Amino acid sequence: MKPRLQGWPCARRTPTPPAAEENVGKEEGRAQAGGGGTDAGPRTCPLCSHLPKVGGFFSLLRPVLRPQAGTLKRNLNLQPRSCDGIMIRVAELQKAYDGRTVLGPVSLEIAPGETVGILGRNGSGKTTLLRILAGDLVPSAGAVWIDGVDAIRQPDEARTRVGYLPEVPPVYEDMRVGDYLVFAARLRGVPAAQVAARVRAAEERTQTAEVHEYLIRHLSHGYRQRVGLAQAIVHEPPLLILDEPTHDLDPVQIVAMRELVRALHGRHTVLLSSHILSEIREMCDRLLVVNDGRIVASGTEAELTGRLREVRRLRVSVRTTDAPDALLACIRAVEGVADAAVTGTEDGAVAVTVEAHGDRRAEVCRALVGAGFDVLGLERGDRELESVFLELVGGERAGA
Amino acid sequence: MRGLSTIFRRELLAYLHSSLGWIVAAVMLLLDGVLFYAEALGPAAGQRLSADVLARFFFNASGLVAIAAVALSVRLIAEERQTRSIALLRTAPVSDAAIVLGKFLAAFVFLGGITLLTLYMPLLVMVNGKVSVGQIVVGYLGLLLIGAAVLAIGMLATALTRSYLLAAALGAAATGGMFLFWHVSRVIEPPLSKVFAGLALHAIHFQGFEIGVLHLRDVFYYLAVTYFFLLLATKIMEARRWE
Numbered sequence: 244m245k246p247r248l249q250g251w252p253c254a255r256r257t258p259t260p261p262a263a264e265e266n267v268g269k270e271e272g273r274a275q276a277g278g279g280g281t282d283a284g285p286r287t288c289p290l291c292s293h294l295p296k297v298g299g300f301f302s303l304l305r306p307v308l309r310p311q312a313g314t315l316k317r318n319l320n321l322q323p324r325s326c327d328g329i330m331i332r333v334a335e336l337q338k339a340y341d342g343r344t345v346l347g348p349v350s351l352e353i354a355p356g357e358t359v360g361i362l363g364r365n366g367s368g369k370t371t372l373l374r375i376l377a378g379d380l381v382p383s384a385g386a387v388w389i390d391g392v393d394a395i396r397q398p399d400e401a402r403t404r405v406g407y408l409p410e411v412p413p414v415y416e417d418m419r420v421g422d423y424l425v426f427a428a429r430l431r432g433v434p435a436a437q438v439a440a441r442v443r444a445a446e447e448r449t450q451t452a453e454v455h456e457y458l459i460r461h462l463s464h465g466y467r468q469r470v471g472l473a474q475a476i477v478h479e480p481p482l483l484i485l486d487e488p489t490h491d492l493d494p495v496q497i498v499a500m501r502e503l504v505r506a507l508h509g510r511h512t513v514l515l516s517s518h519i520l521s522e523i524r525e526m527c528d529r530l531l532v533v534n535d536g537r538i539v540a541s542g543t544e545a546e547l548t549g550r551l552r553e554v555r556r557l558r559v560s561v562r563t564t565d566a567p568d569a570l571l572a573c574i575r576a577v578e579g580v581a582d583a584a585v586t587g588t589e590d591g592a593v594a595v596t597v598e599a600h601g602d603r604r605a606e607v608c609r610a611l612v613g614a615g616f617d618v619l620g621l622e623r624g625d626r627e628l629e630s631v632f633l634e635l636v637g638g639e640r641a642g643a
Numbered sequence: 644m645r646g647l648s649t650i651f652r653r654e655l656l657a658y659l660h661s662s663l664g665w666i667v668a669a670v671m672l673l674l675d676g677v678l679f680y681a682e683a684l685g686p687a688a689g690q691r692l693s694a695d696v697l698a699r700f701f702f703n704a705s706g707l708v709a710i711a712a713v714a715l716s717v718r719l720i721a722e723e724r725q726t727r728s729i730a731l732l733r734t735a736p737v738s739d740a741a742i743v744l745g746k747f748l749a750a751f752v753f754l755g756g757i758t759l760l761t762l763y764m765p766l767l768v769m770v771n772g773k774v775s776v777g778q779i780v781v782g783y784l785g786l787l788l789i790g791a792a793v794l795a796i797g798m799l800a801t802a803l804t805r806s807y808l809l810a811a812a813l814g815a816a817a818t819g820g821m822f823l824f825w826h827v828s829r830v831i832e833p834p835l836s837k838v839f840a841g842l843a844l845h846a847i848h849f850q851g852f853e854i855g856v857l858h859l860r861d862v863f864y865y866l867a868v869t870y871f872f873l874l875l876a877t878k879i880m881e882a883r884r885w886e
């Protein structure tokens with residue numbers, strides 16, 4: 244081995260051939276949880292020009308020595324069969340920092356016109372994924388096509404198709420709103436003759452026309468977020484990427500932002516991230532749940548909750564003046580009941596939530612009546628997205 | 644280069660709308676005026692030849708241009724990274740080279756503008772003394788070239804960190820270090836002394852411009868320094884996409 248290669252963490256590792264051809268297309272229009280077929284570690288081999296393990300200043304000089312060579316090599320085997328009807332196609336995407344994989348492998352497909360939410364805890368890899376799709380970051384491995392354009396080989400071409408609103412809106416405080424949007428439009432390559440009309444349209448859609456002449460530094464956080472959204476749509480991109488669009492907004496502003504995002508539905512494919520379940524539920528057609536850099540589940544809210552239906556939730560209301568211990572013991576003694584907990588009391592009635600395997604309404608009702616309790620109500624409660632999410636990402640169970 | 648002119652216009656307007664730009668301009672012009680007064684109009688008036696007075700003016704002005712260049716350049720990328728507005732540029736269909744070059748050209752035009760505002764001083768010498776137009780033209784060419792080189796060094800500094808105080812310190816240290824190469828060359832033995840003398844940002848490369856002698860090697864030196872540091876700044880920007 245040559246001495247200069249010794250600093251690379253995988254100098255002896257042969258890069259694993261990407262297996263995107265097999266995976267892409269298996270689940271049309273659906274994300275594939277986690278992808279597969281590749282080593283979880285980053286392909287940081289000197290033979291394919293990936294990042295060296297050394298960090299800090301010296302790693303910054305890597306592109307000086309071998310700019311983009313690895314990127315092109317990686318993608319030779321990852322040509323898409325067809326991108327017709329697919330807005331985003333991601334194959335075996337990975338991102339590693341200093342030898343530590345923070346994202347992937349991830350494979351997913353999103354159809355035009357969809358509004359897809361990426362749900363995950365802080366640090367789960369949502370923002371890294373969105374930054375790669377927006378063209379801000381280069382992945383360590385894998386391939387991305389935006390509207391049929393290879394986003395790694397033709398990054399500028401792909402970026403013209405994307406509008407991106409990061410968590411902190413990328414605004415210049417010293418500019419007026421109108422000037423800023425003109426700047427953003429020109430930067431995105433909007434023809435000079437259309438700039439004024441596009442800016443007007445973006446201001447109308449984001450309700451920022453009344454602050455057209457304001458300096459951005461004088462705007463509230465909510466308006467800055469709207470201006471950030473306006474710059475993302477000013478060039479009418481087919482794909483809109485919003486990273487935590489309601490971040491740090493007050494409740495009124497959150498409702499307004501939700502309305503704005505809903506209004507984008509149909510005109511753009513929207514991919515947004517959040518760690519707030521209610522936001523995702525309100526705004527998206529489909530959810531991708533990300534945990535530890537991988538997509539652990541994908542589907543509509545109903546599909547995700549249905550996937551975990553083998554554990555069902557019952558809500559029971561019982562009239563009793565005694566301590567609830569006997570009541571809970573009675574319910575827990577029923578075969579198939581996993582857990583029971585008091586969730587409230589009102590006018591002598593105790594509300595109990597029961598987690599059971601399968602539909603145990605009849606058994607629970609018989610047991611309670613047999614034990615002398617007055618059953619006021621018994622209904623099946625759907626599992627809430629919150630508990631599904633927590634179960635998917637391995638967190639603590641909510642509620643019970 | 645796509646986006647270059649858009650970025651250039653925004654950055655130039657940012658200088659015109661910011662207090663930093665005008666503070667740098669005011670301080671530079673004030674110090675230039677004070678030094679010119681001390682050299683040409685003060686107690687030493689009439690004791691030197693006009694050409695010497697002009698050479699002293701360009702010598703002093705070169706130092707002030709270098710300081711102004713560091714002050715103007717440090718905010719260019721560091722500030723954008725700090726306020727996160729850099730995301731707009733990085734996700735737009737423009738190359739990192741266009742971003743660096745657009746910002747550099749805006750700073751250069753602003754610096755060139757305030758440098759040319761000192762033109763009345765050499766003209767005063769020309770009206771009241773005997774100097775050639777060539778010396779003035781060559782002197783200003785030297786000021787612009789050294790300004791461009793220091794701006795490029797500042798661009799590298801500002802690309803390396805998100806703190807513009809740190810960027811200012813790095814830029815000032817790198818510029819000061821390259822100025823000091825000349826002194827280092829005088830205390831070490833050849834052949835290293837020749838290398839250091841050749842790399843020195845001021846001294847032998849600027850002496851010709853002070854007295855109105857144009858050496859192409861000096862012009863190439865400053866252009867090469869400018870190109871080298873702008874290239875490094877661009878590569879640092881590209882490297883950030885791999886972080």
